[in-house]
Amino acid sequence: MEVQEQLHQYKENQKDRGRLLISCPDQPGIVAAVSQFLYKFNANIMDSNQHSTNPEGGTFFIRIEFECPDLANRKEELKSQFHTIADKFSMNWDLSLVQELKRTAIFVSKQLHCLRELLWEWQSGDMMTEIALVISNHEEARGVVESLNIPFYYIPATRETRQESEEQQLQLLKEYQIDLIVLARYMQILTSDFVQAYERKIINIHHSFLPAFVGAKPYERAYERGVKLIGATSHYVTNDLDEGPIIEQDVMRVNHRDHVQDLKKIGASIERSVLTRAVKWHLEDRILVHENKTIVF
């Protein structure tokens, strides 16, 4: 089955499915008010996760997935009526339809393993998004991308031409109405302006178990240090290099027989799975950020 057909069918199946994400100061009565509200609309709560940073005077987070008859047509009505509750509890909130798929841009350089994994999951119907375009500062990825009928843009990027490159990139992101940028081993640092334009909408994969080996050449440094496990970390990009909120991490065992080249190969498979999990969670609105940490529901 073709990708577009799969996505179409998914949207059909999920057309009454909505997601409500809320964060607000903790106090009694929030769940009662929200669930009462949904019940009034005949919505059935399918899944619900909540968390309090600190029950006394902390922040409360909740993610609710619900089914509501005729949701697409009633969305605006729900939103407008929810304002009363939201105001009462000083909520940050978002109500979205599952069928409104996010539009994703993937940035990649020469190493394609993360890109390939993402495309594969997407092809298999396991990553529900529109992959709108791929941008690279190299030509290596063009073949695999274009074979899937995804637009590929080659934009050379060097420290000197960064501003110019980013202007082109931002222009494309706007044009393609991008909601999420995935840096799938994109080996360029983004400017502060770029990052701010897509705050909490850029996911990077760093090839180490952060905060160990921040910055360049983590496998070489892991080898030098003689660690017994290597890892990978996916995180939202902020303006502090490799310091953004961590979404997911994993590790694998290595030993004294493994040279840098082996660490890179072992690491590649960790990077693939860690980035894929993080991207899926983002697409499913499972991630909330609080004080540079993530809550993953």
Next chain:
Amino acid sequence: MEVQEQLHQYKENQKDRGRLLISCPDQPGIVAAVSQFLYKFNANIMDSNQHSTNPEGGTFFIRIEFECPDLANRKEELKSQFHTIADKFSMNWDLSLVQELKRTAIFVSKQLHCLRELLWEWQSGDMMTEIALVISNHEEARGVVESLNIPFYYIPATRETRQESEEQQLQLLKEYQIDLIVLARYMQILTSDFVQAYERKIINIHHSFLPAFVGAKPYERAYERGVKLIGATSHYVTNDLDEGPIIEQDVMRVNHRDHVQDLKKIGASIERSVLTRAVKWHLEDRILVHENKTIVF
């Protein structure tokens, strides 16, 4: 700090903390009704987990931990008022106070590693229960048990004397008002009557990754089969040997160098942690059973 002092302090800290466990046919409005009910009592929901086996016509499960002022005195009031909701939604439910610690009996034979781990966690204040007594068909455990001022009963058990032994055991369990029985490598099979008397209240640790190697000598059989991982499984005891609802499992890697003796040593550490996790979850009312499977919140 002494164990009893720790438990006492815990109960003081948790005196307004309650847990509500519900299972019922799924339908819209359950969460709204329950959260509204709690709100009326000024209860703040501290943690909530839910699950539906099948959103259309399936079973709905929820576990709510809440804080309610003066809970100990108002518990009966809550319970009696909750009946209306419970009836409306055809609920199976239980409302308990965290400070009402469960009373645990540990059964053990000659191998003490699981017993030791449980006692250690308990001593460290990480397992909130009254360990009321230890029963064994051997004398090996007496020293460590009595050194902690826990009553130790030696009740010999053989296939021939099973009925007699169990009568003694059941007498003790009744006398000590036991809520939970932990079989910490107790190498005797319980009769059907015994199991029924404590349905879903007996946790066993089986020294294999079930359903592989049901029954006797699992490490020997794992060695024979040449598996590359060995495991342990904790489950509720039913009358089908090693077929009860699985609570927790884990595995560790082994290789061709490991003889049966090595598998047993490696396995012992898996057994310790798997059983401990299962017991803690039970004590915290995190486990619901549905069609011979567990839901662990």
Next chain:
Amino acid sequence: MEVQEQLHQYKENQKDRGRLLISCPDQPGIVAAVSQFLYKFNANIMDSNQHSTNPEGGTFFIRIEFECPDLANRKEELKSQFHTIADKFSMNWDLSLVQELKRTAIFVSKQLHCLRELLWEWQSGDMMTEIALVISNHEEARGVVESLNIPFYYIPATRETRQESEEQQLQLLKEYQIDLIVLARYMQILTSDFVQAYERKIINIHHSFLPAFVGAKPYERAYERGVKLIGATSHYVTNDLDEGPIIEQDVMRVNHRDHVQDLKKIGASIERSVLTRAVKWHLEDRILVHENKTIVF
């Protein structure tokens, strides 16, 4: 870099590299005799692994990787001179050149994730073999296989036509001089004759943690049983279904939220990595079989 170019370069780099695999009754003097022999040929031992099933009267296994100047031309000389030692110690042995790549056939049905992973590793230069052909009882894999210029053969297979299909398959395997057959989720059972023709040369991936869930529909049965971990197992195929020597296994955690469909998706990623590791180890001559168990050096 193209696959064939990578393989060519690898063979060039490894042209003086040999592997010696030995199993024989254990006794003092084996290592001394073998290492003395290699030293006489100016061979440098690069890697060596050994194992004794039981030091007193058991079986001894050793795998040596060595570099010997001008090995390709001297191979026959080494082999003929090694006979004296081999006879003295009653050895089963094999001396092979790393540059003589094994020729692999992949069998696949409708699900392509294992095939894709193998092809990917191969393309990336991480699986050193000639993938000579792919055989399938379905057409799904044709596209991806032929795009890599690998011959693809569609041979329908049903219980009724098994003999006929296998004749065609065996004809192709012979024609393409196949050393290794990988069943990458090939959903047909092979006849006893077929298996015997390629004894210890057929690697299968079974989608469960064997010996749990032997046979059909393991994910469905894992779901029914309520296991907390699911696994995959790669093994050599024998005439006892799913009973052959286990090469590698791994597991991942699941929970009550995961339906059969989720288990299949999670399991697919375990299958991919477990099969790939097993195939690589076989290609590197790391696996010895002893009493239905594997020794993996």
Next chain:
Amino acid sequence: MEVQEQLHQYKENQKDRGRLLISCPDQPGIVAAVSQFLYKFNANIMDSNQHSTNPEGGTFFIRIEFECPDLANRKEELKSQFHTIADKFSMNWDLSLVQELKRTAIFVSKQLHCLRELLWEWQSGDMMTEIALVISNHEEARGVVESLNIPFYYIPATRETRQESEEQQLQLLKEYQIDLIVLARYMQILTSDFVQAYERKIINIHHSFLPAFVGAKPYERAYERGVKLIGATSHYVTNDLDEGPIIEQDVMRVNHRDHVQDLKKIGASIERSVLTRAVKWHLEDRILVHENKTIVF
């Protein structure tokens, strides 16, 4: 069975068992020479592991475990005759008898989980060493230590009195002829002189996945950073804080629900197993150090 009886029996069983550890510049002929030498003494190689940092011009490491009739009486003869080979290949080497158990001192502060795990393994006959004494800057451990008839020394330690305390400690270590010092969560920094006196003979457990969170309060910092896995690292102590050669590491998964206190509890179980593995490997002479990295055979 009592500990001393177990140790005695082990020494009896292993009285002909020896270990040879060698490191030297790599060149052809090393294995041949060493195995020939052992064969002359009728020694049977039971286990052998080797490693080359770089086959061309690198360092070669080998660990051989062998059985030699009447080894205790012939040890000096072996050693004196081995010198010829050792000189020819410029070897660093050590030949030891398995029955000559290392003598261990454990240093501990207030937290006893690592100490308890070590003592437990030792009691169970799974850690072959003489635990000669325990030194602590607190009194918490006295009970458990003295109950096993191990001498316990309370030596207060503060930054101001460090020199004085270390003098007392060094005096005791000398008196008890200590071979290995285990810092089982000993919360004091050792002076450079102390460390040099026991180079590569002091094993520490650091409660983080090094090199992340070097220094104080790693769990607090892990919590702040929002990592998704926490770890522990055992390493040889050098004069660079937490920078010594890493012996073993492991991690466990945590999530946004885990507060610092939870991280500490989860971490404690990682610390216990990681430290125990490292100590066992050291006691079995499995660890070689090369350029601030360990080779663990």
